[in-house]
Amino acid sequence: MTEDTITATLDKTFDPAAIEAKWYAHWEQGGLFRPERPDAAPFTIVNPPPNVTGSLHIGHALDNTLQDIVVRYERLRGKDALWVVGTDHAGIATQMVVERQLELQQDKRTNYTREQFVDKVWQWKAESGGTITGQLRRLGCSMDWSREQFTMDPHFTEAVVKVFVDLYNEGLIYRDKRLVNWDPKLGTAISDLEVETREIDGHFWHFKYPLSDGSGHISVATTRPETMLADMAVAVHPDDERYKPLLARGAKVTLPITGREIPIVADEHADPELGSGAVKITPGHDFNDFEVGKRAGIAPAQMLNMLDAEAKVCQTADGLVPSDLIGLDRFEARKRVVELMEEDDLLEKVEERVIQTPYGDRGGVVIEPWLTDQWYVDAKTLAQPPIAAVKSGAIEIVPKSWEKTFFNWMENIQPWCVSRQLWWGHRIPAWYAPKILSSFESTSFQSGFTIDGKKPPEITNPNIVVAASLDTALVDLRKLYPAGIDFCICDTWESYRQWFVDVFANPNHPGRQGKQIPVVRDNDVLDTWFSSALWPFATLGWPDADAPLLKKHYPNDLLVSGFDILFFWDARMAMQGMHFMGEVPWKRLYLHGLVRAADGQKMSKSKGNVVDPLGLIDQYGADALRFFMAAMESQGRDVKMDEKRVEGYRNFATKLWNAARFCQSNGIGASTSVEAPQATSAVNKWIVGEVVETLAELDRAMAELRFDAAANTIYHFVWDQFCDWYIELIKGQFDEETKRVAGWVLDQILVMLHPFMPFVTEELWSKMGDRPDHPLITAQWPTPAATVDPEAKAEVEWLIALVSNLRGAKAELGIAPGARLSAYLADPSAATRAVIERNPGAIDRLARLDGIAFEPAPAGAAMQIGAGDATLVIPLEGVIDIAAEKARLEKARAAALKEATALEGRLANPKFVEKAKPEAVEKARADHAHHAAEAERLGAALKRLG
Structure with missing residues (x-):
């Protein structure tokens, strides 16, 4: 690479805030979250739709970060990656928000008709709803906003009504008197x-x-x-x-x-x-x-x-x-x-x-x-296909340990109550009409009817018609009554009762002659879990079976969900998807844990331990928070919040930034090759091989949905292999081959790291080379077309071992890092001798050794350093006070052993382990491990001194 390929010099300081808004707007406005790839293999994921009343909490941050990592990864692999996004109408929560607003104005819902109140809810949504969607953008979520969904959208409402009607006609939805949580x-x-x-x-x-x-x-x-x-x-x-x-x-x-x-x-x-x-x-x-x-x-x-x-x-x-x-x-x-x-x-x-x-x-x-009388779904019948799907592997639950919980709940599932006594939501498409057609002047009618607000007898045992529309309902109702009967349409039970009042008061009312029947629509709405259960297919165009998105993107590939909604949402999607689509809604279900406070407690406002993800983004940047979430997400475990680690990952981004600046300053820019450049030097062959191994490990981790393993793989490659060792090893020898290799490796890093840290990687990608038509978000996933060179790998790893072990020994013995020493190696193997003779500059510059003599070391105090099959002897006479250093190490080791022994005794006491707070026990174990390791390290240092 030459300097003219670099489009702009990087700023001296990495500033997340300066780049995040810029790049997100560029991606969204450019339609890059779902680029045109009509012939590409599909990859589909739907987000658990957050409540329209909601705001981003730390659980959302975890859930959506994991989804975005997968989507960006699959997009880079060339898939037609679709991430369906939308919000849930959240019946209870939204109605409460609007009612509270009315209360502030000394007003209340019942001062309005149902339609007027619902209009106010829609007005609230237009003005204040959906705050969380803007917050998801700040997190970097690459959702297809052009197709944003809402569970009360007309097309979605059509799907909800169809499902209710069809299930009713199949006998899988029914009205029953049962206990509910009221x-x-x-x-x-x-x-x-x-x-x-x-x-x-x-x-x-x-x-x-x-x-x-x-x-x-x-x-x-x-x-x-x-x-x-x-x-x-x-x-x-x-x-x-x-x-x-x-x-x-x-x-x-x-x-x-x-x-x-x-x-x-x-x-x-x-x-x-x-x-x-x-x-x-x-x-x-x-x-x-x-x-x-x-x-x-x-x-x-x-x-x-x-x-x-x-x-x-x-x-x-x-x-x-x-x-x-x-x-x-x-x-x-x-x-x-x-x-x-x-x-x-x-x-x-x-x-x-x-x-x-x-x-x-x-x-x-x-x-x-x-x-009460409520509407119920026959969940036991609908649960059978999902149970079979998980048993057959058609649905893979990750981690597999959740299968037992899934089966236990599904096999003992109770009827699902789907009606809610609210005004905001999908109104149940059911109409009621009295069965009795006797004269309304009869004694039985007059004695059984009161006008004090109680339901007349006919309401308790009506004809019920379920239909997609009022017109269809009337067609069905006419089949139940003699010809010539007129229907009075009542929108509420109150207007239904009023009809009876009017009949009672007016002798000429057509109801008196049995010529008119009141028809009232069910006042209840459906549980929001009922509508969100259709999310994987209703968002793709169903019930239009020929909808292009539905045909291509159903079933979805993956669902990422918190384990806490396994039954309330995940299982119900499986039921509805398999019943109406005949296929599983998604092939894999990944269940993650909760984000807990640093001490392991559940976060709650009352405890004052809630963490605001937006505050963390303001302080450390979205990339740092995202990487923390991925690195801490270990299958089957909760995530403990640790702000220090978030800060550490901001430092990681800064280290990558500085490495890119170093490359720029030495004429290293973007690569022009997807394949690895030809390399002749050992260090260049080695780093190409490290890319190959890192890529394989990263792909394996992503295939297994091991987010922590994936994050740690790319982290250690960037920090250790590239920034710490490769850059150190190539300093001072920037020939054209090294520039080509270094530029290529940096490109591979940016692509592999992009799913985890999209903002800093896109910024570096844009500044390292002139490629405006190839933004990183739609770049090609690495295909190095290279292999690991075992000889080059062994040579560089020998140098790394020498330098690492020597630096560690200096630290243990209190020797200044820059102190120059001499080393002796009698009878080296031919391979080791060749490595030493080929790398005198690196040994001098990194190991700070004035050469390695191939002869026995002089008599006297010395330390031994291992590297590969060699053990180097480094004299210490005149370098340190041997006796004083031994005394210092022995004293420190005795103190560490004393602490470790005391903690071991405490942990061996059953009363302490059983009665102490879990966080106290965990801290004691961590302290014990620390002191035991310190004692072991100091013992090793003493052995070095002989």
């Missing part, structure tokens, strides 16, 4: 993922339930006394001898406060060793009790409900709840129930206990198991 603050069912368990100081109340025949009582204990208002049984273990007589005679108890008579049932849910061995069963308000109730023959429709949507006490179906309890908040009711039990001398005792309590992660209130 958030009383938000007024909606929520998923398990949105429930967080907290340890709360609470109580365990022990009550007496009188036997109905007056022969005594049975003791039960509960953490939720208020739920006894809806108790329907008391359960005991079938083998519990204490209760067998009661079971044999079919004994019952009379429930205090309500007077309800309930049976004593046998069920293995009751633990004979816990308390009295008898447990109260409230199937309408407890998930375990729900299953016990079903086993006892209580149908869900018969299960009593004692709470309304706001978690206030309501009247049960049997009307036995005292009127003075109606309307009380559940926790007020708890206090009152305990008071009533105590007044009746039925409170045995109260224990203080820490209670595992479910809270809504958004509403922030205690979640109530609540029995």
Whole structure:
């Protein structure tokens, strides 16, 4: 290379901020994230769509960095690499954001119609939504922004509706009465993922339930006394001898406060060793009790409900709840129930206990198991093909250790509740109409209908039609009624009820003559996990089976996901993808861990240990953060945040920058060859071979999705082989061959490092040569067309070993690094002698040796240095005070051994290991390893002195 190939001199200092915005805009505006490659093999990956309300957190940074590394790698390998990007409409989160804005204006959602409120949400999205997409750009994510998706886009909504309708028609979606996680603050069912368990100081109340025949009582204990208002049984273990007589005679108890008579049932849910061995069963308000109730023959429709949507006490179906309890908040009711039990001398005792309590992660209130009518997906049926796909290898889960967890959940999967009581989201395409067509002037109608806001009887057992549109729904509804019937379309349950009010008030209303039927659309929306489950194919044009992107890019090649959404998103994508596409949604599923604080604790705002990735980018640059994420991502392990390491990788980028500047200053520029240049000198042959070996190791790591191995491979090649050794070895001998080789090697480094550090590598690529039509982002992955030269490798490694070992020995013995010494090597092998004779300049300059004499060393104190098959003897007389150095080393070694021994004793104590904080145990192990290694190093130094 000559200097005229260099396009611009590099700045003296590497400044990440100065180059990041410039290059990202260049890539995006140039369409370089998905260059035109119609004939190239596809590579497809979809990002887990972040919430439209979200902002970049450290977990996003890890997840998206790993994806970008893979996408940039495959793009460099010539693939038609498509990274689908988009955001999720996040039903609960988004509705909460907009409702909070209204509250600040002394306004609320219910002051608007549904359509008006949804319009406000769309307005918010246009003005404030999608902050995270700009933040992903700062991280360097090379997503195809030209096709950015949103789960509420019209084409996506069409896909969601089709899936719901098709699954319903196939009997795989149905309406059922079951328990759900109910958030009383938000007024909606929520998923398990949105429930967080907290340890709360609470109580365990022990009550007496009188036997109905007056022969005594049975003791039960509960953490939720208020739920006894809806108790329907008391359960005991079938083998519990204490209760067998009661079971044999079919004994019952009379429930205090309500007077309800309930049976004593046998069920293995009751633990004979816990308390009295008898447990109260409230199937309408407890998930375990729900299953016990079903086993006892209580149908869900018969299960009593004692709470309304706001978690206030309501009247049960049997009307036995005292009127003075109606309307009380559940926790007020708890206090009152305990008071009533105590007044009746039925409170045995109260224990203080820490209670595992479910809270809504958004509403922030205690979640109530609540029995409601909801829409469910037959997940058990849909789970079978994905189970088979993982077993056959059609879907590869990495790390493989997650397979067992996957199978355990999928094989025991429960019905999936997909309805949410919100206004923002995909509205369920179901319409309801009353079945009864009797005269609305009939006594039965008038007596059963009230206008105080309660549902008329017809709502409880309607005709249900599921269809893609209202027009289609009406066509289907007309088949259920006599000819000539008119339909009144009601958009909400409130307008449905109003229809009945109008009928009741107006004698001439067509409903009075049975000529009109009210039709109301389901008010609920779908769970956002339902729509995002279609992400791998709906984003590619489905349900248009001929969509070009769908035909080329489905199935996707890889999904990168946190393990925490394996079931909520990954498994459901597998279900929907295999059901509707007939193929797996992706061939590989990579599950990464969490990013934790430096001490291993989970990050949380309450602990104050949350790390802002944007702050790290501001301080160290996106490249440094990205490289940290890759280097620390070891399959199956969480990532511990370590800002010092992020800083270290910024220094790594700086070292590469300085190496490029050194090359520039010596006339080394961009290479004009993809293949390795011809090399004759050992050092040039060696570095070409190092590129070949590094490339093979890097490709192997990427194929296995070993991000840490890939990052460490390129790191050590750049820092050790290229910057530390190759540049040192070629100093002072910049002939044309060396310039060609050095320029080529630097190019290979920039290409191999680009997936991990895209910004600094693109900047260096642009400044090292004139190639505006060939930006690094779309360059060719290295194809050296070269092999490793064993002789050259052995020669250079001999020199490296000599210099490294000598420098280390000097440091151990307190000898100045620049001190010049003499060395002796009697009877060297022919190969070693040849290496020494061919490299006098490097030995003089790097090893600081005044030659190596091929003869025995003079008598006296000396140290021995190994290199290859040779052991060099270096006299120390007059270089250091031998006796003083021995004393210093022995004292330091004794101190290190003392510390190591003390720590070893502490770690051998089971009490310390079991009771100490995990971070304290880990620190003790690290300290022990450090002191033991130090003692070993000092012992080796003493041996050198003889």
